[in-house]
Amino acid sequence: QSALTQPPSVSASPGQSVTISCTGTSSDVGGYNRVSWYQQPPGTAPKLMIYEVSNRPSGVPDRFSGSKSGNTAFLTISGLQAEDEADYYCGSFTSSNTRVFGGGTKVTVL
Amino acid sequence: EVQLVESGGGLVQPGGSLRLSCVASGFTFSNSWMHWVRQGQGKGLVWVSRIYGDGRDTTYADSVKGRFTISRDNAKNTLYLQMNSLRAEDTGVYYCATDGGYSLYHWGQGTLVTVSS
Numbered sequence: 332q333s334a335l336t337q338p339p340s341v342s343a344s345p346g347q348s349v350t351i352s353c354t355g356t357s358s359d360v361g362g363y364n365r366v367s368w369y370q371q372p373p374g375t376a377p378k379l380m381i382y383e384v385s386n387r388p389s390g391v392p393d394r395f396s397g398s399k400s401g402n403t404a405f406l407t408i409s410g411l412q413a414e415d416e417a418d419y420y421c422g423s424f425t426s427s428n429t430r431v432f433g434g435g436t437k438v439t440v441l
Numbered sequence: 442e443v444q445l446v447e448s449g450g451g452l453v454q455p456g457g458s459l460r461l462s463c464v465a466s467g468f469t470f471s472n473s474w475m476h477w478v479r480q481g482q483g484k485g486l487v488w489v490s491r492i493y494g495d496g497r498d499t500t501y502a503d504s505v506k507g508r509f510t511i512s513r514d515n516a517k518n519t520l521y522l523q524m525n526s527l528r529a530e531d532t533g534v535y536y537c538a539t540d541g542g543y544s545l546y547h548w549g550q551g552t553l554v555t556v557s558s
Binding site for chain 2: 334424
């Protein structure tokens with residue numbers, strides 16, 4: 332199972348928006364609405380931010396939103412804040428009933 | 442409050458074995474699918490294994506199949522990962538996590554495994 336493809340880094344100024352892409356195949360991202368996104372600040376454990384493509388767990392700000400088109404999923408952070416600086420990973424359910432992650436994207440707030 | 446506490450990590454020689462544990466609290470453990478995930482130093486997340494609530498169904502990443510075994514003791518609210526024939530590439534922080542909406546919902550703080558001679 333190959334890792335999902337994410338850009339290594341994105342950056343923007345406070346208040347702006349960033350969008351992170353996550354590209355897989357029809358056997359994972361494209362085949363199921365079971366894509367999730369995780370935030371990981373340095374030295375901490377990952378935290379679930381989005382599940383089932385576009386759902387936010389309780390406590391996650393609505394600045395975070397998810398979507399999907401074909402084999403690519405997207406995480407958008409609107410109104411970027413300094414505290415959003417972290418690594419972000421996408422994940423997907425697969426046709427083999429396993430899970431697969433992306434390589435991670437570092438979000439920098441300028 | 443959901444809590445997951447991993448333990449059992451350490452330094453082991455290539456070819457050696459190690460058993461990780463994850464003690465769960467704050468939710469009905471026996472109803473929950475559970476996962477193990479590895480993260481190498483400065484690297485990304487790698488999914489390792491998953492087990493159903495009753496322990497009857499398990500799946501593994503190809504890289505660990507035949508070497509690692511996931512199991513659970515629902516009476517002790519504990520998840521395990523038995524790791525045999527360890528390789529340098531198995532080095533990393535191992536996290537346990539709950540499953541929710543086909544995502545990894547709650548995560549522990551991790552335990553470090555170092556495979557080196």
